[in-house]
Amino acid sequence: MKVRRSERLVEMAIYFQQNPNITTPLNYFSEKFQSAKSSISEDLTIIKNSFEENSMGSLVTYAGARGGVQYKPYYETQQLEKEILALQNEINGSERLLPGGYIYTSDLLSDPKWLKRIGKVIASKYITEEIDTIMTIATKGVPIAQAVAYNLNVPFVIVRKSSKVTEGPTVSINYLPRSSSEQVEKMELSKRSLKEGSKILIIDDFLRGGGTVTGLERMAEEFNCEVVDSVVFLEHNSKVSVEHYHSLLRVKSVNEEENTIEVETGNFLSL
């Protein structure tokens, strides 16, 4: 066995993992490894097969002058279902119920093991879409946004309830965080953080009435950006004002007397 190939395989596999969703010309590899393009092509076939067999996504090759190869990280439908079921099983437990019917999920949303899986689950559905930027709102949406951004290889912007001196000029809008309440709140986004005309994926951890997502949509409008979709980790079944969104999980029932919650799969899989 030629050691050269094995080294190339290891290096290329890692390279793709670290640089998802961008096109790398074959030249890059043949020059880096001083190998013939035919050898690189063989390597790519091995890596592609390995990725596909292990539900890691796939390699896509583009022909032409600006062509090359791109790693698309995604779960196949079956694995996607398994991943969401694993999340569901993790959350279904009475220890997570908080007063007011809220659910404690901070442990999941700050654990790299879960975040990596959640990021790949969400990215799976948008990996072939044109997304320029992920938009989220501080604080708990941030880790999910970052996890998705790692897979889609695009930056994320953080909308905040109050901006800081380190943000520069901001655009500010008012929104109704709860459809039930009349209390208007403010959200702000640094002007220089988001380019006009970007295609946006909105990410948040929790959706109850949809007021926050509606606010984020309006913020995107202020920047003349197009919202491709909105995804939330957990949706609480109630009257939702926002029209288009997808949820990984949905709260089916909360029994505060018996201190139990039941979570089911959201509408994300039907995407």
Next chain:
Amino acid sequence: MKVRRSERLVEMAIYFQQNPNITTPLNYFSEKFQSAKSSISEDLTIIKNSFEENSMGSLVTYAGARGGVQYKPYYETQQLEKEILALQNEINGSERLLPGGYIYTSDLLSDPKWLKRIGKVIASKYITEEIDTIMTIATKGVPIAQAVAYNLNVPFVIVRKSSKVTEGPTVSINYLPRSSSEQVEKMELSKRSLKEGSKILIIDDFLRGGGTVTGLERMAEEFNCEVVDSVVFLEHNSKVSVEHYHSLLRVKSVNEEENTIEVETGNFLSL
């Protein structure tokens, strides 16, 4: 060339990348691939060499009943210097200067390409230390904390200036965000998010007087946790009240009239 080995190499390389800093018994691989332990050992040697040659870290093998192999992601000193220099060059530009001598870094701290590098830079120095949890404060510390957590494979906890209904009971302390001011602020951390006795690495984006890091240290004390170290991305050279901390970069000079800033390497490399 046996296809089997090439597939194993690709899969194992990816496995290590996705599961850094934990020990996996060799049995896991020999069972998964139905291969002899001797073959797995050869694979590991190839992967280890490849990792080391490409400044990706190394594989460490532990003998004994609870032994196995562990991927330690880190940059060697030389690469570490290069990475910090790259950050320095990226920040040294007048377009980043904000009123009050603050520096705009949100673009770097929300771009996966930079975050992955920053996360690995910081992890490099703590990959052989016993760290249980990373502690950060909302909002801009979160992406750095997550990036480091991805490498150290430990959870992070987010201290907040005001807690939310989704956090459950919290511990709250008062702190002086600025040594110059007398204004006391409050920071809170969800009680269930941090285990007593944990070893903590504090991460934040910016340090001026050190009040926030001091506050975080005190918060750790409230949980009977030990702070191993505190790392900030950018330090502004001024009177610092906190005793132990490390910074990747340090603001050397700010000239608001000429609208220029100069950033130099912090004391992180001397760690």
